[in-house]
Amino acid sequence: MGNGTELGRVRGLGSAKSGVHHWWMQRVTAVANVALLLWFVISLVRLPGLDHASVLLWLRQPVAAVPMLLLIASVFWHLRLGFQVFIEDYVHDEGAKLLALLALNFYALAGAAAGVFAVLKIALGA
Numbered sequence: 603m604g605n606g607t608e609l610g611r612v613r614g615l616g617s618a619k620s621g622v623h624h625w626w627m628q629r630v631t632a633v634a635n636v637a638l639l640l641w642f643v644i645s646l647v648r649l650p651g652l653d654h655a656s657v658l659l660w661l662r663q664p665v666a667a668v669p670m671l672l673l674i675a676s677v678f679w680h681l682r683l684g685f686q687v688f689i690e691d692y693v694h695d696e697g698a699k700l701l702a703l704l705a706l707n708f709y710a711l712a713g714a715a716a717g718v719f720a721v722l723k724i725a726l727g728a
Contacts, residue, residue, distance in 0.1 A: 624683060631680035638673040658724060667725035671718055678714035682706060 645666065649656050660666050685706050693699040 628680065628683045631676050631683065634676040635680055638669060638676060641669055642673060661721065661724045662727065667721055670721050674714055674717035674721065678710045682710035
């Protein structure tokens with residue numbers, strides 16, 4: 603029961619059972635993004651100034667660096683999930699779809715790595 607019609611199961615048109623995880627991860631990262639962006643905006647407003655030196659001193663603190671790393675990871679993961687759905691829905695040629703998904707994964711990983719590197723460089727005092 604609940605697996606579709608007999609013909610659908612035979613043809614392999616039943617549920618792949620992978621969409622729920624993707625949908626759930628999009629919602630989890632969206633909630634994390636809202637919470638972390640609120641923290642980020644409130645933290646910036648509470649700074650005495652938004653000059654380069656003040657922001658560097660703020661970001662050198664673990665209380666600021668760790669949530670910033672979480673924000674970077676969450677934003678890029680959410681971006682990847684959202685664009686993956688867009689590509690899978692609107693790119694119909696399988697070769698172009700594969701190329702677009704590879705480019706998306708590279709972009710998301712490279713962007714997150716650059717952000718993490720920058721925050722760690724500041725936080726560790728290099």
